[in-house]
Amino acid sequence: MLSMQLPNGVEWTAHCLVVLEQFGSTQPVPSAALAEAYGLSPTYLNKHLQKLAANGLVTSTPGQAGGFALARPAQEITLADVVDALDGRGPIFRCTEIRCQGLFKERSAEIKASGPCRIASAMRQAEDAWRSSLSQVSITDLAAGVDAHSRQQLSEFIDRKHPEGEHQP
Amino acid sequence: MLSMQLPNGVEWTAHCLVVLEQFGSTQPVPSAALAEAYGLSPTYLNKHLQKLAANGLVTSTPGQAGGFALARPAQEITLADVVDALDGRGPIFRCTEIRCQGLFKERSAEIKASGPCRIASAMRQAEDAWRSSLSQVSITDLAAGVDAHSRQQLSEFIDRKHPEGEHQP
Numbered sequence: 001m002l003s004m005q006l007p008n009g010v011e012w013t014a015h016c017l018v019v020l021e022q023f024g025s026t027q028p029v030p031s032a033a034l035a036e037a038y039g040l041s042p043t044y045l046n047k048h049l050q051k052l053a054a055n056g057l058v059t060s061t062p063g064q065a066g067g068f069a070l071a072r073p074a075q076e077i078t079l080a081d082v083v084d085a086l087d088g089r090g091p092i093f094r095c096t097e098i099r100c101q102g103l104f105k106e107r108s109a110e111i112k113a114s115g116p117c118r119i120a121s122a123m124r125q126a127e128d129a130w131r132s133s134l135s136q137v138s139i140t141d142l143a144a145g146v147d148a149h150s151r152q153q154l155s156e157f158i159d160r161k162h163p164e165g166e167h168q169p
Numbered sequence: 170m171l172s173m174q175l176p177n178g179v180e181w182t183a184h185c186l187v188v189l190e191q192f193g194s195t196q197p198v199p200s201a202a203l204a205e206a207y208g209l210s211p212t213y214l215n216k217h218l219q220k221l222a223a224n225g226l227v228t229s230t231p232g233q234a235g236g237f238a239l240a241r242p243a244q245e246i247t248l249a250d251v252v253d254a255l256d257g258r259g260p261i262f263r264c265t266e267i268r269c270q271g272l273f274k275e276r277s278a279e280i281k282a283s284g285p286c287r288i289a290s291a292m293r294q295a296e297d298a299w300r301s302s303l304s305q306v307s308i309t310d311l312a313a314g315v316d317a318h319s320r321q322q323l324s325e326f327i328d329r330k331h332p333e334g335e336h337q338p
Contacts, residue, residue, distance in 0.1 A: 149279070
């Protein structure tokens with residue numbers, strides 16, 4: 001069992017942000033509709049979406065016609081933002097400065113002065129490469145991969161969930 | 170609390186591999202000595218080192234003069250190997266093909282035929298960047314960062330643990 005795995009909320013909310021891209025920043029999409037569209041748990045999805053709201057990626061409008069909408073342009077929201085919102089910004093590798101423990105405890109200051117631990121530096125560099133790759137992919141990029149048929153299905157489905165909405169006759 | 174974090178065994182064993190580099194492939198270093206050198210739990214460290222052995226990074230020699238030694242040249246063991254040995258080779262991001270659930274269930278085959286999900290692809294690309302960075306750092310590179318004083322301390326300490334060893338007068 002892999003201990004280093006992203007929470008499933010990352011997958012769920014990344015797909016939801018792509019849906020929200022389609023509906024813009026002015027038409028809130030209810031959390032329940034997003035859950036139903038993808039067959040997800042409404043309770044858990046709502047919890048995940050609240051994390052996006054707390055991190056300024058989406059706005060949350062309460063009430064009957066309420067829901068979630070993008071808080072800023074889709075090209076300014078990246079997968080790195082989604083990961084940060086769901087899983088925090090902490091490092092993947094925790095350095096506990098082992099090189100200054102045990103035998104080396106008394107020389108701790110001298111060892112630290114010689115520069116950062118190479119193991120920690122290499123781990124951080126790899127994390128930077130991962131995060132940099134994620135930060136180059138925006139919601140706009142992801143939305144471009146959704147086929148026209150799926151977009152139409154979503155549009156009709158969300159409009160039905162907003163009977164008072166402007167898209168309804 | 171970050172859910173995506175490497176197990177602490179990665180830090181522990183990376184440092185141990187750097188020590189083993191110093192003692193070569195013919196002088197096994199006892200697990201208990203490695204634990205004492207860095208002030209680590211002998212039981213947990215031994216468990217972690219067994220994973221390295223199971224993954225072919227170190228050899229394990231039983232008995233009084235036994236211990237762990239590098240199974241191959243230090244420049245052929247990378248941080249990616251250490252992470253794989255301790256945490257498995259599975260993906261960090263689990264794609265459950267949400268795009269084919271709920272509303273889209275009936276069009277699952279059509280959607281999959283249109284190509285891989287862009288979210289999953291972008292996540293995999295970022296993971297590749299991370300792993301590629303880790304695979305460029307060998308135990309030789311890491312060992313070059315250990316100061317001469319620490320190497321000497323280690324050498325004297327390990328020799329004391331091997332009273333029958335060749336380095337002892």
